[in-house]
Amino acid sequence: MYKILEKTQYSEKVFKFRVEAPQMAKKAQAGQFLMVRADERGERVPFTFANWNPDEGWVEFIFMVIGKTTEMLSTYKEGDSLMDVTGPLGNPTEMESGTWAVIGGGVGLAIAYPVARMLCESGHKVNVIMGARTKDLLLLTDQFRELPLEHLYITTDDGSEGEKGVVTLPLERMCQAKELDHVFAVGPVPMMKFSAMTCEKYDVPITASLNPIMVDGTGMCGCCRVEVDGETKFACVDGPDFDATKVDWNDLRARQASYRTEEGQALKAYEEETCPCHI
Amino acid sequence: MPYIDGKYKPSIGAPRTPAREEDPQVRATNFGPVDTGYTRDDAIAEANRCLDCKKPLCVTGCPVGINIPGFIEKIRQEKCGEGLDIIREASMLPSICGRVCPQENQCEGKCILGKKGEPVAIGQLERYLGDNARDKATDPVCRHKNEHKVAVVGSGPSGIACAGELARRCYDVTVFEAFFTGGGVLTYGIPEFRLPKEIVKREIEGLELMGVDFQYDSVVGRLVDADDLFEQGYEAIYLAVGAGLPKFLNIPGENLPGVFCANEYLTRVNLMKANNFPRYDTPTKHGKNVVVFGGGNVAMDAARTALRLGADHVTLAYRRGEEEMPARRAELHHAKQEGVEILPLVSPLEFKADDDGNVASVRLERMELGEPDASGRRRPVAIEGSEFEIPCDVAVTAIGTNANPFAKMVGDVKLNKWGYVETDENGQTSNPRIWAGGDIVTGAATVILAMGAGKKAAASIADKIGA
Ligand SMILES: Cc1cc2nc3c(=O)[nH]c(=O)nc-3n(C[C@H](O)[C@H](O)[C@H](O)COP(=O)(O)OP(=O)(O)OC[C@H]3O[C@@H](n4cnc5c(N)ncnc54)[C@H](O)[C@@H]3O)c2cc1C
């Protein structure tokens, strides 16, 4: 069992857990993830390390409520325990020197934030582009603002916050001005895909952190397979970071959506089970 | 009467005692055991068929050399505890191997009775003792642990066997397992209807009683590595991480939703209980027309799981003929009885999607057997113009695995060009403090070989670090 030492709520749907895991805290690196099985009947879901402390023996992850498991996790309180936490998994993000743009969209912002923070802490020049459909879907805005960034750009599709439009607008401007040595992107597939196309146009290297559905996270099941440069790769052991210009995005998108119907069913069953009208 | 004047007289010419199998129509709809095992009378009748050979050929067919006529004699004499003790000298997992060994190529394949008629049902008898004689057998508990700590990486049959053997010799053993539960392929791969998880659990609890410590959620190579373990005082490491990465067909459409590799398909059900979704959170796909590619045990397990998930039609497509299928004969027989259609001599060319982007059909071509290849088996070659298409809303590929990528991350050991660990005949790797065995050394093989390797390595480790 892995005890939740601290629970932080950032907004209606965004939370951070600090979990007791002394050995994991010694090994975690930015860009790696852990997998949680909340209880006996739970599925295994991956979350990126948001922070860790080897001296105090804890790791943290930030999650957004989008379905059954994250909904259920949001009801866990400080002092409760998660049944299983496995990690660190995946390869650390490579942080070459130079000026970076970190792009995050939607839930991807939860993954972009620790990478941006880590880049700042290790002395890189960092720009962040936050993107969402609308203002309410932007996460961790205050946390990003606190980082010592070169620039923080915000774009929303409807213009309710920051610039109206998509993340590639500021990205393209920075590319044109030759301000960037590296780009890191994580978020919805279209966002990563168009960021990759923009970077390719200006010959700026771009890494995307891919988030396919996973089962074991150790390279055994093949569920997380992605097509990169015409080859089948396993996001959990070969990634999760890949050269974004080489990823087959249609493939990733289709596989991510494989269980839409079942995910809906699971959430519905959970809501019925926990609804107070059912007691 | 088998004993006349104290001398054993086998029942010459008696037919092999049939297995007790559930009705195929009924069992194909649930995950309960297919073969419920011999009764006492069955076991004694079958034991009476054994000729008690002076030079037992059966033993030469068993990879771990179990004294087969020895334990069969004990069944006959109804001294089942002593029978189990005899098996345990060579094998830690009789309830498991009795069920899953490919007996027709091993012990039973060599049994002298098989020359003219049917061999003794050695697997059934072994399982009978494993299942029923535990409380009568000698308790292998060690009362005082010695000072030496050994780490075992992976809790599959190889890791379990090594841990058990070392615990018996009073070493202080810790097993590190990546998953949240033990057993390796025995737990996440081989389905409940063939190997009840209760049995695997019982073996692991047995080890815990012997003082073995299990550390779950521990991916060695990431959470700790060999250097960390040596620093923590472990004197030796046994690497038993299994085969790992599934192979793919490398044909168009293979990544479409609805196309699984067998490991994922089986893990979702066996480990994550997707058959009980949404009571359990992990879902799977319940196809109506399921096509499985492969001809081994893994393919059989996937096909029979598909039936139990409610498929109307399950086809098992294999490149060679039915005769060449490497699966255990019992599994092939059970699969056919339950209604799995065997489609031999075909090879898939492409998966096609429906409008929603899910797999909807597969295009195949027919094959014929040509010249023998390096393995001695006749190589399938495509017949030109023989292409055809069949519907499938779930496809499962079961065409083998590559080496587990963690092997190289655990510690500095020499790998062969395919990424498997190189060892000597005792399981010793190029690193004097690391041993390895099971699928990570041999490539995907069998439970009994994995177990045998674990046992052998345990002896070598004990030799090296002393008592
Ligand atoms: C390497 C990696 C790192 C991640 N890091 C974070 C993070 O730091 N914070 C965060 O909020 N989210 C992260 N995610 C996504 C997170 O795992 C999903 O949001 C979570 O699984 C949703 O589960 P659910 O039951 O609440 O929703 P569901 O209703 O089950 O799913 C909603 C969507 O989440 C995705 N998803 C579902 N199950 C899985 C699974 N087992 N593995 C991967 N994706 C799944 C699917 O695309 C699905 O459409 C990460 C995913 C990956 C692969």
Ligand SMILES: Cc1cc2nc3c(=O)[nH]c(=O)nc-3n(C[C@H](O)[C@H](O)[C@H](O)COP(=O)(O)OP(=O)(O)OC[C@H]3O[C@@H](n4cnc5c(N)ncnc54)[C@H](O)[C@@H]3O)c2cc1C
């Ligand atoms: C579906 C299926 C059916 C089969 N049917 C039969 C059969 O009928 N008869 C037969 O004889 N054989 C059968 N086999 C083959 C047999 O199961 C294997 O040969 C055997 O399990 C290999 O044992 P092992 O201990 O080497 O590895 P595994 O059983 O694969 O166990 C390896 C263990 O190590 C763990 N692990 C991996 N990496 C790490 C790490 N980095 N840190 C910690 N732990 C790790 C894994 O999670 C796993 O638990 C079948 C295999 C499959 C997949």
Ligand code: SF4
């Ligand atoms: S371990 Fe396997 S091969 Fe050996 S006797 Fe038992 S069933 Fe036969």
Ligand code: SF4
């Ligand atoms: S070869 Fe057959 S008959 Fe002879 S001892 Fe072995 S099991 Fe008995």
Ligand code: FES
């Ligand atoms: S999640 Fe199973 S192989 Fe990556």
